Amino acid sequence: MQNIRLTINSIPVEIEAGKTILDAAKKAGISIPTLCHHPDLCVAGNCRVCVVEQLGARTLQASCAVPVSEGMEISTNSAKVQRARRDILELLLSEHRSDCVNCYKNNQCELQELAAKYVFSSSELIPLPALQHYSIDASSSSIIKDDSKCIRCQRCVRTCSQLQHISALAVANKGSEQKISAFMDKPMANVVCTNCGQCVNRCPTGALTERNYITEVMHALHDKNKHVVVQTAPAVRIALGEGLGFAPGERVTGKMVAALKQLGFDAVLDTDFTADLTIMEEGTELLTRLKKVLVDGDTQSALPMTTSCSPGWIKFIEHKFPEFLPNVSTCKSPQQMFGALAKTYYAQKRKLDPANIVSVSVMPCTAKKYEADRPEMRDSGFKDVDYVLTTRELARMIKMAGIDFSALADLSYDSIMGTSTGAAVIFGATGGVMEAALRTAYEIITGREVPFENLNIQPARGMEGVREAAVKIEGCEDNWKFLEGAVLKVAIAHGLTNAYKVMQAVKEGRADYHFIEVMACPGGCLGGGGQPMPTSAEIRQKRAEAIYAEDAGMPLRKSHQNPEILAIYDEFLEKPLGHQSHKLLHTVYVERDWN
Amino acid sequence: METLTNNSTLRKTDLIFGREHDTLSLLKEALQREKDEIINELIESGLRGRGGAGFPTGLKWKFAKSAPGNEKYIVCNADEGEPGTFKDRIILEKAADKVFAGMALGGYVTGARHGIIYLRGEYSWMRNSLLLKIDDMNTAFKQLGLDFILEIRMGSGAYVCGEETALIESMEGKRGEPRNKPPFPVAKGFNNKPTIVNNVETLVYALLISHLGAAAFAAFGTEQSAGTKLFSVSGDTPQAGVYELELGMKLSDFVAEFGDGDTKAVQVGGASGFCVPRRKFDQTIIGFEGIPTGGSMMLFNSHRSMYHVLHNYLEFFVEESCGQCSPCRVGCQQLLLGIEAIKARKKPASYLKELIRIADTMRLASKCGLGQSVGNAFDSIVEEFKEEIIY
Ligand SMILES: Cc1cc2nc3c(=O)[nH]c(=O)nc-3n(C[C@H](O)[C@H](O)[C@H](O)COP(=O)(O)O)c2cc1C
Ligand code: SF4
Numbered sequence: 002m003q004n005i006r007l008t009i010n011s012i013p014v015e016i017e018a019g020k021t022i023l024d025a026a027k028k029a030g031i032s033i034p035t036l037c038h039h040p041d042l043c044v045a046g047n048c049r050v051c052v053v054e055q056l057g058a059r060t061l062q063a064s065c066a067v068p069v070s071e072g073m074e075i076s077t078n079s080a081k082v083q084r085a086r087r088d089i090l091e092l093l094l095s096e097h098r099s100d101c102v103n104c105y106k107n108n109q110c111e112l113q114e115l116a117a118k119y120v121f122s123s124s125e126l127i128p129l130p131a132l133q134h135y136s137i138d139a140s141s142s143s144i145i146k147d148d149s150k151c152i153r154c155q156r157c158v159r160t161c162s163q164l165q166h167i168s169a170l171a172v173a174n175k176g177s178e179q180k181i182s183a184f185m186d187k188p189m190a191n192v193v194c195t196n197c198g199q200c201v202n203r204c205p206t207g208a209l210t211e212r213n214y215i216t217e218v219m220h221a222l223h224d225k226n227k228h229v230v231v232q233t234a235p236a237v238r239i240a241l242g243e244g245l246g247f248a249p250g251e252r253v254t255g256k257m258v259a260a261l262k263q264l265g266f267d268a269v270l271d272t273d274f275t276a277d278l279t280i281m282e283e284g285t286e287l288l289t290r291l292k293k294v295l296v297d298g299d300t301q302s303a304l305p306m307t308t309s310c311s312p313g314w315i316k317f318i319e320h321k322f323p324e325f326l327p328n329v330s331t332c333k334s335p336q337q338m339f340g341a342l343a344k345t346y347y348a349q350k351r352k353l354d355p356a357n358i359v360s361v362s363v364m365p366c367t368a369k370k371y372e373a374d375r376p377e378m379r380d381s382g383f384k385d386v387d388y389v390l391t392t393r394e395l396a397r398m399i400k401m402a403g404i405d406f407s408a409l410a411d412l413s414y415d416s417i418m419g420t421s422t423g424a425a426v427i428f429g430a431t432g433g434v435m436e437a438a439l440r441t442a443y444e445i446i447t448g449r450e451v452p453f454e455n456l457n458i459q460p461a462r463g464m465e466g467v468r469e470a471a472v473k474i475e476g477c478e479d480n481w482k483f484l485e486g487a488v489l490k491v492a493i494a495h496g497l498t499n500a501y502k503v504m505q506a507v508k509e510g511r512a513d514y515h516f517i518e519v520m521a522c523p524g525g526c527l528g529g530g531g532q533p534m535p536t537s538a539e540i541r542q543k544r545a546e547a548i549y550a551e552d553a554g555m556p557l558r559k560s561h562q563n564p565e566i567l568a569i570y571d572e573f574l575e576k577p578l579g580h581q582s583h584k585l586l587h588t589v590y591v592e593r594d595w596n
Numbered sequence: 597m598e599t600l601t602n603n604s605t606l607r608k609t610d611l612i613f614g615r616e617h618d619t620l621s622l623l624k625e626a627l628q629r630e631k632d633e634i635i636n637e638l639i640e641s642g643l644r645g646r647g648g649a650g651f652p653t654g655l656k657w658k659f660a661k662s663a664p665g666n667e668k669y670i671v672c673n674a675d676e677g678e679p680g681t682f683k684d685r686i687i688l689e690k691a692a693d694k695v696f697a698g699m700a701l702g703g704y705v706t707g708a709r710h711g712i713i714y715l716r717g718e719y720s721w722m723r724n725s726l727l728l729k730i731d732d733m734n735t736a737f738k739q740l741g742l743d744f745i746l747e748i749r750m751g752s753g754a755y756v757c758g759e760e761t762a763l764i765e766s767m768e769g770k771r772g773e774p775r776n777k778p779p780f781p782v783a784k785g786f787n788n789k790p791t792i793v794n795n796v797e798t799l800v801y802a803l804l805i806s807h808l809g810a811a812a813f814a815a816f817g818t819e820q821s822a823g824t825k826l827f828s829v830s831g832d833t834p835q836a837g838v839y840e841l842e843l844g845m846k847l848s849d850f851v852a853e854f855g856d857g858d859t860k861a862v863q864v865g866g867a868s869g870f871c872v873p874r875r876k877f878d879q880t881i882i883g884f885e886g887i888p889t890g891g892s893m894m895l896f897n898s899h900r901s902m903y904h905v906l907h908n909y910l911e912f913f914v915e916e917s918c919g920q921c922s923p924c925r926v927g928c929q930q931l932l933l934g935i936e937a938i939k940a941r942k943k944p945a946s947y948l949k950e951l952i953r954i955a956d957t958m959r960l961a962s963k964c965g966l967g968q969s970v971g972n973a974f975d976s977i978v979e980e981f982k983e984e985i986i987y
Pocket of ligand 1: 644645646647648649650651673674675676677678755756757758759760761793794795796798799964965966
């Protein structure tokens with residue numbers, strides 16, 4: 002494409018055709034305020050905060066929406082622009098319940114930031130009367146929706162439809178009545194919401210936030226009678242730093258463990274342990290299904306099998322493709338396996354009364370809050386996971402406690418249930434479960450390592466929305482001769498729009514996969530709805546690199562090598578898919594209509 | 597058609613409703629001509645869109661013709677939502693065949709093979725009779741060897757759906773919200789294909805110009821406002837109705853004809869137009885060099901409270917803004933709240949200045965013509981009738 006030349010504030014800029022004025026300004030090092038714009042989403046051009054003046058044009062131009070053209074002369078700070086920008090912000094503030102000091106998003110709000118920068122003195126405008134009778138939708142386990150904080154930028158709407166193929170959130174009504182409504186104005190808990198929190202992750206204000214459990218967890222930590230265990234998901238350690246002043250992609254595993262200890266958790270344990278366990282259970286489940294279908298001619302066992310770690314994906318498939326529920330691995334997610342074991346195996350080993358154990362998890366995810374609340378997730382006889390915190394909530398707690406995070410010396414996880422392998426940490430990136438499963442399954446079948454350099458299964462990696470790979474199985478051990486020469490076909494999808502594409506292909510008979518990994522969030526858990534804000538493709542790329550670096554640095558990189566895994570089968574579970582496993586580690590799914 | 601009084605200085609014409617020609621023969625005749633010739637004729641005629649924005653019709657067709665691709669559309673904008681406008685309804689009742697032939701002509705010239713009439717929801721009562729006429733027309737097109745087919749889509753009842761890109765969104769089954777421009781519909785319109793959107797009246801004139809010639813049309817009107825146009829006259833007038841008049845008239849002449857002897861102001865162009873007070877009637881030209889109008893002419897006599905007039909308009913906009921962009925959605929509400937607060941003495945009269953500033957920001961920064969034109973009525977009424985607004 003040919004380049005376009007223009008000037009911005011008299012600075013000459015050259016940029017590819019098709020780019021916007023906003024892109025050109027960025028290139029020239031000029032910042033323009035935006036609100037509705039988000040790098041992951043299609044252009045909306047509706048907040049109008051980014052307007053600029055174009056010489057010769059009758060109106061101001063929304064720089065995020067208008068493509069550059071040859072010879073354009075743009076001014077981003079003319080009197081007209083400055084006045085309009087301030088007026089627009091004042092208008093938005095008059096529609097917004099500016100209860101900043103009491104707001105969960107205080108100091109993390111894009112509207113507040115722009116107000117501080119461009120408004121900075123009181124406005125004459127009249128607060129809109131609708132603000133006097135607002136109500137907050139707290140029906141969902143995961144997401145709190147407060148319309149009085151909403152600025153109608155529609156980032157959430159675009160996220161839900163474009164990235165997640167759901168449209169649980171949509172624009173309703175027009176004019177002064179216009180608002181973002183959950184389908185048909187129902188409570189969030191009663192619509193086809195997967196709780197993925199991608200909308201929360203992109204909301205510029207306090208309109209959409211996670212249901213937080215900071216107070217409850219603090220309370221438990223202060224209760225002398227409680228033994229509070231915490232598990233941390235793979236993707237937390239590579240993103241927590243962002244919420245505490247580190248650059249994206251900085252790994253803070255050891256500091257995180259140290260901080261959790263300072264916060265007073267009685268045991269700092271690792272979801273990565275149960276990620277390794279998931280590989281044992283899910284890998285065995287896959288091989289069993291393959292055998293039943295390929296050798297025994299069993300028509301009951303469903304292929305392709307799909308992963309089940311992502312609770313957003315689970316709720317999605319329960320709503321949208323219920324006919325494929327038998328295809329979903331029956332394995333609980335690593336969080337829930339951990340929860341079930343914390344109040345059984347761990348309690349026994351540590352000689353604790355499970356009734357006194359408070360099980361907390363730190364997750365990159367908001368859907369995990371919903372998952373923990375599911376009635377099935379009580380196989381230990383208690384609520385398996387009591388409280389789910391997001392990465393963001395943990396960052397807050399660390400700040401609240403006055404911990405100088407960057408100065409912390411690295412500490413290691415406690416044991417038991419704190420040891421893990423590199424195969425577990427890559428669960429946090431799209432393709433990671435697939436890669437971890439292949440590392441183990443291939444070795445079980447052939448007795449040899451996967452034929453990829455340094456165990457790095459490159460075809461499973463990357464940010465392509467849907468990826469496919471085929472692995473030819475050769476040189477099988479005696480038990481697995483039936484697989485000799487078979488080509489195992491796998492697919493990986495992240496973001497539910499991509500999951501939808503893959504499932505649609507399966508449904509229409511256009512795909513013959515054996516195994517599908519689906520993560521609800523873009524980039525996998527590292528791009529989860531509970532991760533620090535902001536998010537963008539570049540930030541997620543940095544986090545992915547950190548995940549793979551973490552894996553590469555681990556002494557053990559295959560789940561079946563984890564000594565604690567070998568021990569738990571030896572002492573407690575017996576064998577994958579065994580009786581105890583069935584009771585504690587596997588679950589069932591339900592077809593869902595509206596909730 | 598209504599007639600004028602005998603001593604009127606206005607020049608009434610009867611191009612649209614005159615019945616000297618059989619519509620299909622007009623079309624047949626036009627189809628014999630080169631496409632570029634017709635485009636040039638339209639450009640020379642000076643015909644500008646009659647839907648309000650006044651874009652030169654010949655140019656629009658030229659752009660659409662040169663837009664790449666062989667799937668193109670021509671859409672007749674029959675959403676007629678501007679308060680005080682009802683001339684498109686009369687055209688569709690009395691001369692729908694000319695509208696359809698005008699669309700077919702546009703199709704022939706630009707390569708669009710599909711014509712869609714976007715009919716205002718409130719006009720659904722005429723849908724069946726229009727469908728019958730469309731059937732006949734579609735048959736006639738075939739007989740003429742023209743690869744062109746017409747259909748009707750019903751509007752969804754929102755004023756903003758008359759805005760051409762909102763109209764297209766609505767036809768695509770989405771919320772009727774205006775799009776970002778560029779791209780304009782002639783480049784990417786319905787289904788992202790090149791699309792001409794023309795007002796009902798524009799299409800009729802395009803057909804007539806291909807027959808009468810540019811010069812005959814441009815003999816009417818003024819340099820910038822060539823030709824004639826339909827006016828919907830309403831309000832405090834003994835002669836409410838639709839009139840075809842030469843463009844470029846003085847508002848004083850118009851009021852002399854249509855006023856009730858006590859006219860204090862005329863709202864030219866509906867809620868999104870301007871309010872002209874009596875003292876300016878003499879210096880106001882109706883047309884693109886003065887105050888343009890999509891046809892709505894609303895007269896107010898001295899019994900009217902201009903506060904109420906403005907209040908009504910603002911209520912209309914508060915409800916009819918699509919609500920997507922912040923200056924318009926919130927701005928409309930602030931203007932309404934603001935004049936109420938001043939009336940109730942909760943804000944000082946000087947607050948009007950803030951409101952005028954907000955209206956100007958809406959004009960500069962709103963996404964579409966709706967938000968951009970709220971300030972027209974607001975400023976003109978507030979400036980000319982300040983006392984009525986404050987006290
Ligand atoms: C809020 C709004 C409402 C409009 N409503 C109409 C309408 O009802 N009919 C119409 O022909 N044009 C309407 N327009 C103008 C159209 O956007 C467009 O300019 C017109 O249909 C083009 O046709 P023309 O060039 O033949 O006038 C409206 C514009 C705006 C901003
Ligand atoms: S100006 Fe008003 S009607 Fe137009 S896009 Fe903005 S909110 Fe919608």
